[in-house]
Amino acid sequence: MSDTGTNDDATDQRLRLLVGLVVVLGLGAGAGWAIYAHRHPGPPPPPMALGLLCVAVIAANRLRVYVRMKSTLNGTAWGEVPVLVGLTLLPPPWVLLCAVAGQAVLKLWTRVGTRKTAYAMAKEALTVSAAAGAFLALDIEPDLTAPHAPTLAILAGLIAFAVTDQVVFVPIMAADARTTIRQAARQNWTGKLIGHLGQFLATVVVLWVLSTDANVLLLLVVPLVVACMHLWQSRSARTRQERESWQRLAKATDELNAVDLTQVLHSATIRAAQIFSAAEAAIDLTAENADRSVRATESQVLADGPLSGRPSRPDETTVDLVAHDGGVRVGVLRLRFGGTVRLTEVEQYKLRTFASAVCTAIRNAQAYAELARIAAENAHAATHDSLTGLPNRRQLYERAGRLFSDGGHRSLVALLLIDLNHFKEVNDTLGHAAGDDVLCEVARRLNEAAEPGDLVARLGGDEFAVLLTGLPTPALANHRAATMLGALEPSIEVEGMRITVEAAGGIALAAGAGSVEELMRRADIAMYQAKRAGEPTMIYAHARDTADVERLMLTGELRRAVSEHEFTVDFQPIVDLGSGEVVSAEALARWNHPDHGDLSPVQFLETVERSGQLPAFADAVLEESLLAMQGWRAAGFDLPVAVNVSPRSLLDPHFPATVLARLERHDVSPGQLVLELTETLTISQLDVVERVLAELRNAGIRLAVDDFGTGVSSLSVLSRIPVHQLKIDRGFVAAVETSAEAAAVVRTTVDLARNLHLTVVAEGVESEPQRRALWELGCQAGQGHLFARPLSAARLLGTLQRGSGGRPGVLATALHDAGAVVRMPARRSAGSGRSSLPHLPA
Template sequence: MRVVPARGRGWLRAGFALGLVLLIAQFVAILPGARAWMDRHAGMHDVLQDAIYVLAAVLVAARAARVRRDRGAWLLMAAGLGCYAAGTVYWVAVLARMNPPPYPSAADVMWLAYYPFAYAALLRLLRARRGRISAPMWLDGLIASACAAALASVVFLSGFTGFSAGSVPAVLVSVAYPIADIVLAGLLLGAWALSGWHTEPLWILLLAGMGINTVANGIHMFDTAHGSYTPGGWTDALWSVALAVIVAAAWQPRRRPSARPPARALVGVALPAVLACAAMALLLYGSLRNAVVPHTSSLLAAAAITAAIVRMLLTVRAVESLTDARRQARTDDLTELPNRRLFQERLDLVLRRRDPREPVAVAIVDLDRFKEINDSFGHHLGDQLLQLVAARLSEAFGGAGLLARLGGDEFGVLLPDADVDRAREVMTDLLTALRHPFDLEQVTLHIDASIGLAVFPDHGADRSTLLRHADNAMYTAKSEHSGLSLANAGADDDIGRRRLTTLEELRTGLDNGELVLHYQPQLDLGCGTVAGVEALVRWNHPTRGLVYPDGFLALAEHAGLIGRLTMQVLDMAVEQCRAWRDAGLDLTVAVNLSTSNLHDPTLPAYIAATLTRHGVPPAALHLEVTEEILMRDAARATETLAQLRAMGIRLAVDDYGTGYSSLAYLHALPVDDLKLDRAFVGHCDTDPRSAAIVKSTVELAHNLGMRLIAEGVENEAVLDRLRRWDCDLVQGYHLSRPQAPERLTPWLLERQESATTADIAGRA
């Protein structure tokens, strides 16, 4: 153990070497042969003893002078050792030659002066190492100090007769020695407890050195009382060892461990209990054996036991609080399900104990469009929905593994013994349960979810890999609207990275105005003219070129960017409508809205402001929504649609026939047009079933007072059929592909000119 600084001066190293030599000489002097020689040369023992005391004080003072840290404490310790050394030198040089030596004397004053300095040094070190001291630490200190003082008082006070003999100064000095050692013993162990039972070498060596000194004092008192003390014996050697250990403590570098060492934790738990038991044993010894135990010792032991009882009660309370805190730290406050932390811990545990050949399934369940509900109805209703979802999932799950809320609207499922087929079955049941309506405050909501599934060991052997693949599979399910998707280990990594990259690039693209609109004409079959266009968004990616909606719209929807994206599209479309009107083209522009847009209460005001800013009449703007609104809070959507329609904006149901069609909802919705999906229109000239659907839908729309718009017209035969069935408007590749406005505008002007010429010719 290094106790000398690496850059110590030569005289300092010489001092340590001299101390080692003197310490060895002290022990050699105890041996029978050397002891006989020391007895013939009595002065050598005195010189040896004085040299050890003086050298110890010098070395501690040198430490205080050379090292700034804890300088005050070691100056106090050096002062105390200096007083002790001065008393010893004075005794040997002056008082030992008198017969009898005076008692008390100046040497006693100097020896007793050691104690106040030692107390102050201990307290100074304790203060430097502790900030705020908690109640349990105060109790540990009380237990330790009371028990140590009790045991020390038995040694120092048993059989003590100095109170009634001699002069008053003699009695006071005789009482001062044992009391000082009792206080020191209590302070030593109490300070250790208050330090948090630090096990760093500095603290242990200091306590050991001062403790050995106290023990040696007790042995000396006992030997003196029984007339068996012999100068130069083992007691003197113990004093020398104590000084050496204190010097070693002074030169120990201070260490700051980053974490609580296990040894310190063990000491902090075991020592208070051991000391309390020792105090109890002391009391039992006195009562059962009828032994004479000093009254002071009994009181101190009782104090230690009382503190131990209080400490135990505090410990029980702390354990209960810790257990409750641990439970809360692993439980979601809102749903009372396990949280992400517990889910990850349990998954790690299962994977560590799992046979590599046994499957473990992990799934991530993410609610679709939950952000829209929060934005539309507020977080209170969103929280209520999450609670209902958690309850329903728990009921459907049945406790076959672990169901947890990972955060937001995301839930995690752990199935320890499920293979792919079993996991699919469980997840399908969960998905089915979620698709039933939820009754909330004055509103009924239909929600859906996307579930990503990964299975150990096929999709990963550790927690992070499994969760990453399950997360990627969930996004695949969301983008494909499939509800449930199984991970594909290698591909999922690429998909996940690509998805995150695309999302960040899309955010940047929205900032940089990278969205562009292409427009597809809509032909009015009644008059044969182009009545309007549909705006279709594209992303002009700086490196990937033109990206179509299926490459980014679903991602924007899930990331909460669809509102911002729609606002940009509306502004560009209305601005282009104004430009066409200025060019003499009286066209309407149709823009698609997502369901989440209809849940935005600010949408009508924004559209009104946009129309006013560009000077476009509301009738020139058509808005299209999908049938999905029929299953997602139709009441809220109806309210927004009614506001838009009241402004004079024409509304259409897009992709009619592909969703959850409901005539009851269709009858109640304030819409003007039905837009029949291309899946029926494209084959109506060859497929009788498709023809029947198209024809009946045209009749349905007309009977409801609506127009029918057919999309996906790709040949003249389909166009003829639609004209024969009195379809109102058509669009498709047969008429024109979607084009940028700079390419479409000349075509529109040419069509308008041709229509005007034909009209004039017809009149003529």
């Protein structure tokens, strides 16, 4: 839109040019009649007659009854009557002189300004010249002594007068109202025709009175008739205008029922100009820092931009836009007329009604815009990562789903899964704020390196995904992935430090993947293969898919395995290092799969934990362990059994009751059961499991911390978990002979346990020197292949019965004797050692 000041300047310039043109034409017309008078000399008319004609011209124009229509002041001009009468009585040059002089006196009297005065005089000269020309064309000779009423000449002169008036006046009116000439010319045609008919009749009546012997006093009737016609015309015009105005108001109110603020403002300003016949209408928005102004005429919007801060003009009428709910002032409605206008009471009421409707519409549009903004923000937040602004997993899945559903896509689609290496170190060292900065920088680089059409998403943590589209060949996927990871190679400056980000990527092609979830699974497998191989990227290959066995762990197979007792439990004895006597045993679970043979917990435990069969599996392992304890006890070996428990079991508030019910059913004392907790797995859930552990301990069940020393919060675990036993990790046991550091860890652990009244068990004892070294450091018990491999309950019972050197329950000679360790035959299994130890899930 054009600026307000620019439009005003252009309009004023156009008006000045048109007025100047009219003045020049008027001067030309006056010069022409001066030449005519010089060529046709005659005696001057009586001064009395000229004076009366001047007075009549002034009175006829001064007593005009105006009706404000549209954007200007219109009314029936009665100045034609004295001019037409004068042309029948006096020579045209004198009539022209009187008419122009009368207009000059009238304008100077009303002080309308030099430009308007010059325009009125020039216009009068042109219109009178046109009417005089019509009289001359019909050979009408003026005669003051013998007045007559040439009807045809009067009609022709009136038509010439009206046409010239329209030709001169309409362009200027259109320019001032900023409308078209056609619209200005078509304005109030009915009223104009009626007015011209009244002028014709008035002229004929005056001349008839003057040309007959009728009483001259009859001329006094003419003003009364003219006044009555004025009143009738004015009333009918006002009635029509009010009716049309209320119709436009109703239509405008309907148009304001829009939700777009711009549409509301544009419609309101245009309709305001139409309804109130204003040259311009403007709405200035001030509420909620809107700072917006819209200005329009009745046909078009002139400006829409920031508030200009211009002062109010004398010809403006303003009304505040105030909401009914709370009295909030949203802005100002301005109406500018062509001159000083006083609104009637009805018009003021109409203006207040319209302003109220506009205010309501503005408030509704603003509320809708705010709701739309909030909805857009929520929609954006639902599909984008709040930290980096990248699309999230949901949008990635939706976009990939649309690509997959389009079976006719011509190019390949691939998924690149990116995981940052060692990102946890950034958070631990520099803090999470620095880590967030790194993630944002990584997101920016990946987004810039992506090709048009690709989708870069953050899945969570330090994991990103890129949906590669438009691949002409599968080989190009690896090249595009290398480009993406290459963008991460330059160092990143964080808090004044420069760090290098390394990442690994896995690529999966969509062809034949079946679903978005399967594509993500394959990319995840390829990514971890790249990490293990030390490669930046790897493409998924079915032959290297290590998840084949895991896919067999379906809910149906797990349920069948539990019901058909496919899960078995082996036991590894725990031996007193000094005497060689068996003091307890640890339960180790196996799955005897009918198709895949013996599976160790490494192969199935994670699947079991996620399958929903965890309680059944845990119950089966505990059941097998308690049955074995009953058999050993019946044979004279009352041995406690240690069973590994998963953190997921400890999150179940019903777990203690389930365990105690099993113990009661098999008549096993709670003190004979040891639950082993993995320190590294339970530390993050201590707040949740403390209540469960306290309930188990209070019931008499003993607790042990497995792999003690491998976590970072060993002392914190001991201070919060009421344990009875510590199990030293096999890594320290393997190095106890050769590493002073490992020996120091063992010694410290033993001293700590002694001070806390705990027992200590060493895992992974493989040789006699390790046994002796541990015993000398104060370790009480141990387990490992030196004493026995994991055995079934029956084989372990047989081994206990045979013993060592004819001593049942002893698997090694005492350390103060020179005896040798009794080697037990190895049992074939899918795994041995601590790597096959399960964690008992719930």
